[in-house]
Amino acid sequence: MIELIDLTKKFKQNFAVKNLNMFIEKGEIVGLLGPNGAGKSTAISMLSSLVEPTSGDVQFENKSILKNPSSFRKIVGMVPQEIALYEDLTAEENLQFFGRIYQLRGKKLSKKVDEVLEQIGLTDRRKDIVKKFSGGMKRRLNIGVAMLHDPEMLIMDEPTVGIDPQSRNYILDTVKRLNAERQMTVLYTSHYMEEVEFLCDRIYIMDKGNLIAAGTKEEIKQIISSEKTVSIKAEILKHDFIQALEENPLINRVTVGEKEVTILVPKDANVFSEVIKLAETNGMELTSVDNKTPTLEDVFLHLTGRALRD
Amino acid sequence: MIWHIVKKLGLYFWRNPQQLFLFLALPIILIMILGAALGSNFNSESSLITLKVAFIEHEDSNEQMVAFLQDIQDEVPDEALQAIESSLPSMEPIQIITSVFDNEEVNEFLQVDYVDPSERDVVMNDDSYTAIIEVPNNFTYNVLHTMVFGNNDAPTLSVTYNEEEQFGSTIVNNFLSDIQEQLTKGSYLGKNGIDLSTVEIEEIKTETISLNEKNPISASAYYTIGMIVMNVLFLAGAVSYYAFYEKELKVFNRIILAGVSRWTYFSGILISGTLYAFLQSCIIFLFSKVFYGINWPNIIDFLIVTIAFSFAVGGLAVLLSAINYRLNSETITSFFMNIVVTILAVIGGSFYPIGDFVPLIQTISNMTPNGAGLTAYLSLLRGDGLAAVSDNLLFLGLFGVVMVVIAALCFPKRGVSA
Numbered sequence: 231m232i233e234l235i236d237l238t239k240k241f242k243q244n245f246a247v248k249n250l251n252m253f254i255e256k257g258e259i260v261g262l263l264g265p266n267g268a269g270k271s272t273a274i275s276m277l278s279s280l281v282e283p284t285s286g287d288v289q290f291e292n293k294s295i296l297k298n299p300s301s302f303r304k305i306v307g308m309v310p311q312e313i314a315l316y317e318d319l320t321a322e323e324n325l326q327f328f329g330r331i332y333q334l335r336g337k338k339l340s341k342k343v344d345e346v347l348e349q350i351g352l353t354d355r356r357k358d359i360v361k362k363f364s365g366g367m368k369r370r371l372n373i374g375v376a377m378l379h380d381p382e383m384l385i386m387d388e389p390t391v392g393i394d395p396q397s398r399n400y401i402l403d404t405v406k407r408l409n410a411e412r413q414m415t416v417l418y419t420s421h422y423m424e425e426v427e428f429l430c431d432r433i434y435i436m437d438k439g440n441l442i443a444a445g446t447k448e449e450i451k452q453i454i455s456s457e458k459t460v461s462i463k464a465e466i467l468k469h470d471f472i473q474a475l476e477e478n479p480l481i482n483r484v485t486v487g488e489k490e491v492t493i494l495v496p497k498d499a500n501v502f503s504e505v506i507k508l509a510e511t512n513g514m515e516l517t518s519v520d521n522k523t524p525t526l527e528d529v530f531l532h533l534t535g536r537a538l539r540d
Numbered sequence: 541m542i543w544h545i546v547k548k549l550g551l552y553f554w555r556n557p558q559q560l561f562l563f564l565a566l567p568i569i570l571i572m573i574l575g576a577a578l579g580s581n582f583n584s585e586s587s588l589i590t591l592k593v594a595f596i597e598h599e600d601s602n603e604q605m606v607a608f609l610q611d612i613q614d615e616v617p618d619e620a621l622q623a624i625e626s627s628l629p630s631m632e633p634i635q636i637i638t639s640v641f642d643n644e645e646v647n648e649f650l651q652v653d654y655v656d657p658s659e660r661d662v663v664m665n666d667d668s669y670t671a672i673i674e675v676p677n678n679f680t681y682n683v684l685h686t687m688v689f690g691n692n693d694a695p696t697l698s699v700t701y702n703e704e705e706q707f708g709s710t711i712v713n714n715f716l717s718d719i720q721e722q723l724t725k726g727s728y729l730g731k732n733g734i735d736l737s738t739v740e741i742e743e744i745k746t747e748t749i750s751l752n753e754k755n756p757i758s759a760s761a762y763y764t765i766g767m768i769v770m771n772v773l774f775l776a777g778a779v780s781y782y783a784f785y786e787k788e789l790k791v792f793n794r795i796i797l798a799g800v801s802r803w804t805y806f807s808g809i810l811i812s813g814t815l816y817a818f819l820q821s822c823i824i825f826l827f828s829k830v831f832y833g834i835n836w837p838n839i840i841d842f843l844i845v846t847i848a849f850s851f852a853v854g855g856l857a858v859l860l861s862a863i864n865y866r867l868n869s870e871t872i873t874s875f876f877m878n879i880v881v882t883i884l885a886v887i888g889g890s891f892y893p894i895g896d897f898v899p900l901i902q903t904i905s906n907m908t909p910n911g912a913g914l915t916a917y918l919s920l921l922r923g924d925g926l927a928a929v930s931d932n933l934l935f936l937g938l939f940g941v942v943m944v945v946i947a948a949l950c951f952p953k954r955g956v957s958a
Contacts, residue, residue: 310794
């Protein structure tokens with residue numbers, strides 16, 4: 231359906247996106263994962279025809295959208311990371327305005343507005359001014375606006391940033407439902423790997439403008455099939471203990487959180503006794519030591535040496 | 541589509557009390573403050589300026605007229621002598637001068653004190669006088685001789701101006717120029733054998749009527765219009781702020797992705813700026829009509845000037861928006877609202893009629909949208925028709941067009957276009 235070919239965007243001397251190659255099939259939910267500044271937003275701005283690439287091409291059904299963006303724009307709905315709404319208008323007025331710019335009018339527009347309000351669960355708040363909405367409600371309306379013209383594809387740029395877990399679940403369920411019921415194609419960018427893992431069939435991982443991994447969840451996790459992740463938790467993490475972990479030859483990588491240290495070790499290595507011994511030596515009391523199922527976070531850590539949210 | 545862009549901006553203004561305050565309440569408050577500051581003058585038809593002039597006649601003009609008639613009776617035929625004798629009351633130059641100064645309308649802003657020559661030194665040291673006009677010895681005799689025979693050196697009045705009152709001095713100078721013109725006409729007519737007794741008086745009347753035929757502009761009318769044309773400029777800034785806010789919010793991206801041409805959006809800003817400037821002007825003018833009794837002689841002419849002025853403001857709005865989009869910053873709008881509007885208000889005459897008596901300043905003033913609007917409104921209020929303000933209307937129209945063209949050149953391309 232859509233193919234990005236050697237897509238590059240350069241701002242002065244810096245590459246925001248470098249030689250990005252991706253494809254998205256009809257009806258798929260594809261995740262684009264990466265930390266802030268990885269180039270995700272620039273990539274989807276080029277994909278949606280809002281930003282002209284420095285080089286490369288974006289093809290929709292084998293035709294370049296750079297040459298004919300209008301046919302692609304008709305089938306795509308964009309959910310920007312920002313709340314792209316008029317805060318002084320009501321939910322209904324927002325939907326009416328954006329519906330009108332998509333050439334909907336009269337009864338068709340009213341019907342569509344009702345339908346979208348129902349889908350995003352804001353029917354009873356339709357007459358309320360958006361600035362009085364919670365963050366989650368604004369995010370839902372932000373998505374609703376993108377669905378007004380019945381797009382075949384939704385491009386969602388970090389649609390759950392800054393909202394409560396309940397609203398996040400509502401949005402994720404909505405995306406799943408749209409995909410299941412309408413076979414809507416979705417490109418979902420996020421730096422929350424659990425969302426991408428929950429939603430996406432295939433995943434692309436970007437870092438510093440480059441594509442560093444691509445495939446299904448299973449394929450990507452295979453990247454670290456020779457390693458396993460061990461989570462070490464303690465009330466207080468002592469510096470000497472962490473330093474001892476980093477100097478231990480058995481341990482490939484150490485990532486420090488607030489009350490948790492994650493280490494990557496060879497799959498067949500038994501590090502439990504070693505970790506407990508190091509804790510005792512450094513006078514530290516552990517609360518747990520667990521083997522973890524590899525996550526996309528682990529893959530990213532393996533590939534870049536940094537956590538996604540660094 | 542354009543209507544929806546205009547409508548949502550209207551809703552935004554309507555639902556933001558701060559914006560409404562800026563657009564409607566602030567100019568009304570400013571008008572009311574000026575009303576209080578200017579006191580009773582504000583609601584009366586009195587002038588903004590009060591001038592004081594001392595008039596010193598060094599020799600009695602009647603005696604000079606008698607002497608003149610005696611001296612010429614041997615030089616002219618009897619018939620001509622009779623004609624001159626009968627015309628003398630209307631030819632008498634001092635009377636021409638004092639008739640202008642004693643005019644009822646002129647007296648509203650110009651006080652003339654007829655001073656005895658013995659008090660000359662006292663008035664010379666009195667700073668309250670804008671000008672001191674002195675009629676030298678033999679002035680009437682010489683003027684009459686020049687008017688009838690045209691062969692004497694032109695007699696001159698001595699005028700001493702107060703340098704600290706330049707505006708007032710210019711007004712007095714303009715009056716004296718008018719009087720000089722009338723006397724010159726008298727001389728011309730006399731030289732060409734035209735009967736002065738039938739023609740000259742009519743000419744003088746015409747000159748006097750020219751001061752009276754137009755409606756005077758009251759302080760309330762002046763400052764109401766001045767405040768309106770200044771405050772409507774803020775609307776251009778507010779519209780451009782809003783347009784940039786749409787860009788920041790990425791709403792503009794949504795509009796582009798919906799397949800709406802950026803020129804449609806651009807037109808929406810222009811029409812929004814024009815329409816809301818028109819509404820703002822009309823609402824405040826309505827207020828001034830109700831509370832200060834400012835009535836327009838011809839409502840159609842008033843609306844045409846308001847449309848032209850609003851179009852100029854719409855042009856400004858779209859130019860500021862385009863520059864904001866180009867620079868990806870609202871700095872230019874801030875600069876416009878904080879600095880440029882004040883400068884335009886001063887140059888345009890919103891705070892003081894600085895251009896009224898200095899033609900160059902008036903020309904510069906009329907090269908600003910608010911100044912051109914103010915001049916056009918004042919002309920209409922004086923009773924002039926559209927023909928009298930055609931230059932201002934043309935300027936406002938051209939100003940709007942030039943702003944739109946520059947804005948179109950500045951407005952950045954957004955997104956991939958085929």
